[in-house]
Amino acid sequence: MSVEPDLFTAAAEERQEKDPAGSPLAVRMRPRTLDEVVGQRHLLKPGSPLRRLVGESGGPAGASSVILWGPPGIGKTTLAYVVSKATDKRFVELSAITAGVKEVRAVIDGARRAVGGYGKETVLFLDEIHRFSKAQQDSLLPAVENRWVTLIAATTENPYFSVISPLLSRSLLLTLEPLTDEDLRGLLARALRDERGLGGAVTLAEDAEAHLLRVAGGDARRALTALEAAAGAALDKGEPEITLGTVEETVDRAAVTYDRDGDQHYDVASALIKSIRGSDVDAALHYLARMIEAGEDPRFIARRLMISASEDIGLADPTALPLAVAAAQAVAMIGFPEAALTLGHATVALALAPKSNAVTNAIFAARADVQKGLAGPVPPHLRDGHYKGAAKLGHAQGYVYPHDVPGAIAAQQYAPDAIHGKRYYEPTRYGAEARYADVVEKVRERLRGEGG
Numbered sequence: 302m303s304v305e306p307d308l309f310t311a312a313a314e315e316r317q318e319k320d321p322a323g324s325p326l327a328v329r330m331r332p333r334t335l336d337e338v339v340g341q342r343h344l345l346k347p348g349s350p351l352r353r354l355v356g357e358s359g360g361p362a363g364a365s366s367v368i369l370w371g372p373p374g375i376g377k378t379t380l381a382y383v384v385s386k387a388t389d390k391r392f393v394e395l396s397a398i399t400a401g402v403k404e405v406r407a408v409i410d411g412a413r414r415a416v417g418g419y420g421k422e423t424v425l426f427l428d429e430i431h432r433f434s435k436a437q438q439d440s441l442l443p444a445v446e447n448r449w450v451t452l453i454a455a456t457t458e459n460p461y462f463s464v465i466s467p468l469l470s471r472s473l474l475l476t477l478e479p480l481t482d483e484d485l486r487g488l489l490a491r492a493l494r495d496e497r498g499l500g501g502a503v504t505l506a507e508d509a510e511a512h513l514l515r516v517a518g519g520d521a522r523r524a525l526t527a528l529e530a531a532a533g534a535a536l537d538k539g540e541p542e543i544t545l546g547t548v549e550e551t552v553d554r555a556a557v558t559y560d561r562d563g564d565q566h567y568d569v570a571s572a573l574i575k576s577i578r579g580s581d582v583d584a585a586l587h588y589l590a591r592m593i594e595a596g597e598d599p600r601f602i603a604r605r606l607m608i609s610a611s612e613d614i615g616l617a618d619p620t621a622l623p624l625a626v627a628a629a630q631a632v633a634m635i636g637f638p639e640a641a642l643t644l645g646h647a648t649v650a651l652a653l654a655p656k657s658n659a660v661t662n663a664i665f666a667a668r669a670d671v672q673k674g675l676a677g678p679v680p681p682h683l684r685d686g687h688y689k690g691a692a693k694l695g696h697a698q699g700y701v702y703p704h705d706v707p708g709a710i711a712a713q714q715y716a717p718d719a720i721h722g723k724r725y726y727e728p729t730r731y732g733a734e735a736r737y738a739d740v741v742e743k744v745r746e747r748l749r750g751e752g753g
Contacts (some may be wrong), residue, residue: 303411310366311401313461316372321326324740325525325526325529326492326499326525326526326528326529327521327525327526327529327717328524328692329496329497330488330492330495330498330525331379331382332379332382332383333383333389334383334387335351335352335355335383335384336719337383338376338380338383338483338510339376339378339476339480339485339487339488339521340375340376340477340478340481340484340696341375341376341380341478342473342656343478344400344477346606349387350473350475351380351475353471354367354384354388354451355383355384355387355388356379358752359539366445366451366453366454366468366471366472366473366740367381367384367451367452367453367454367472367473367474367475368430368453368454368455368456368460368468368469368472368473368474368475369381369453369454369455369456369465369475369477370455370456370457370458370459370460370474370475370476370477370479371457371476371479372457372476372479372519373457373520373653374480374517374518374520374521374522375477375478375479375480375482375517375519375520376426376477376521377455377477378394378426378428378455379521380453380477381394381424381426381453381455382426383587384451384453385418385424385426385451388422388424388451389421389423390413390422390423390424390451391415391421391422391423391424392424393408393411393412393423393424393425393450394421394428395408395425395426395427395428395431395635396427396428396429397427397430397431397433397437398428398429398432398580399694402436402437402440404428404438405425405435405440405441406440407425408425408450409443409444409449409450412425412444412449412450413449414696415595422450422451422589423449423450423451424450424451424453425444425450425451425452425453426453426454426455427441427452427453427454427455428454428455429455429456429457429548429567430454430455430456430463430464431456431458431460431463431464431571433456433515435465436594437467438464438468439465439467440740442468443469445471445472446471453473455598457630458686460474463473465616477739479519479696480519480520480521480638481519482514484516484521485514485519485521485524486510486514488521488525489513489524489528492525492528492605493510493528499528499529499532502532502536503532503535503536503540503541503544504541504544505542505543506542506543506544506545508545509531509543509544509545509548512545512549513527513528513552514653515529515547515594515595515596516552517546518637518638523726525546527551527552528543528553530551531543531547531548531551531552533551534547534550534551535547540699547752550748554643569588569591569595570588570590570592570601570602570605572584573585573588573592573602573605573612573648574608574609575606576588576652577606577609577613577651577652578609578613578651578656580652580656582648582649582652582653582654585648585651585652586647586648586649587644589602589644589648591642593637595640597640599632599637599640599644600629600632600633600638601738602632602644603625603628603629603632603633603644604629606625606628606629606644606647606651607622607626607629609625609626610622610624610625610651611661611663612658613656613657613661614651614654614655614656614657614726615657615658615659615660615734616653616655616657616660616734616737617654617656617729617731617732617733617734618654618660618732619708619733621650621651621654624647624650625647625651626644628644628646628647631643634646653735654732655731655732655734656731656732657728657729657731657734658731659726659727659728659734660726662725663725663727664724664725667725670720670723672716675719675720676717676719677717677718677720678717678718679717680714680715680716680717681694681696681698682698682700682713683700683741684696684715685713699701699713700713701713708747710744710747710748711748712749713745713748714746715748724745730743
């Protein structure tokens with residue numbers, strides 16, 4: 302039997318008001334006003350569209366529909382709830398994952414009856430609107446145009462691609478920013494002391510707080526849920542303080558000893574690269590996991606993998622560097638938690654790739670010679686001969702165009718006299734570089750005029 306969405310929501314709110322202690326901490330700590338909202342300072346400034354929407358700044362409460370765009374767990378549902386409370390409207394929540402046109406129409410019909418019956422308007426919060434098809438989104442347009450409901454839709458995807466233009470043009474688009482550690486730290490502190498929360502029953506150790514922030518990953522709901530579990534465990538043991546050990550027990554996740562600004566940062570990163578260099582894929586994945594679990598910046602990890610591809614794999618697998626670059630681009634676009642998969646793919650591929658540092662040694666050796674002064678003038682026949690007077694100086698005279706000779710390799714001197722005959726690149730016979738090992742000797746013979 303289906304339950305009419307607005308009646309279900311009203312009943313849930315009534316239960317919360319009657320038994321607040323029985324509600325989850327995340328529900329009890331739900332902000333009642335915009336001033337209690339965590340983060341989103343750019344949306345909460347005096348005179349901002351969001352404050353005008355709830356009737357602040359001296360004007361009447363607005364009735365615009367709103368689209369909230371941002372990552373999960375940063376307060377989209379909370380903002381919708383605050384708007385409904387501030388404007389004294391009924392709050393109805395639907396998810397596009399489970400609801401369809403039938404449920405949406407039921408809410409709209411209920412909203413129209415409510416306005417006619419007892420004059421109370423409705424805020425419809427539709428989560429994951431990007432999951433609605435074009436036809437399903439079209440069904441919302443009459444209610445938005447006629448203002449039968451104040452639609453507040455949330456999406457984690459770019460609304461310019463995931464929301465139909467007619468609905469987007471009729472809505473106020475607000476972009477929400479990820480919550481910072483400082484935002485979540487303030488939220489935890491409020492939950493610890495507020496009577497709606499834990500009311501000062503326990504305190505939180507500094508290292509336990511740091512671990513909770515890592516576990517939360519920028520998600521306010523997750524932070525409060527973990528805090529509530531840890532507080533319950535501490536009180537059951539008769540302990541006045543939530544310790545790191547208690548947090549580890551309750552969230553089933555050990556705290557990783559890792560200082561992003563200290564020795565562990567560099568030691569673990571070094572171990573990751575050396576494990577990849579040593580082709581130990583399991584060790585490499587272990588160190589990658591430690592960095593991820595410690596909250597390391599995924600872009601830093603991706604940069605290290607690109608360096609590894611150039612330094613330790615090189616031409617033994619010419620696809621390694623493009624793969625690492627693609628991984629870095631993907632990480633920059635998607636971030637955690639999904640970026641962990643991308644970094645895992647790249648780490649496995651690089652660890653199992655054939656290894657060669659021949660190019661690394663070659664460029665280091667060439668640079669060392671330049672630094673020692675082994676440079677010398679460019680041979681005259683290689684100098685630029687396009688400007689007026691170059692021929693009088695003998696520039697470009699006697700140069701042999703390689704494409705004019707068989708095999709496109711012309712026997713002539715390219716290096717300055719100071720390093721003529723030097724061999725910097727000594728390819729290995731590992732992986733794809735074996736081909737270069739065969740080619741380079743033949744090329745060097747042709748350049749010296751040897752062979753056919």
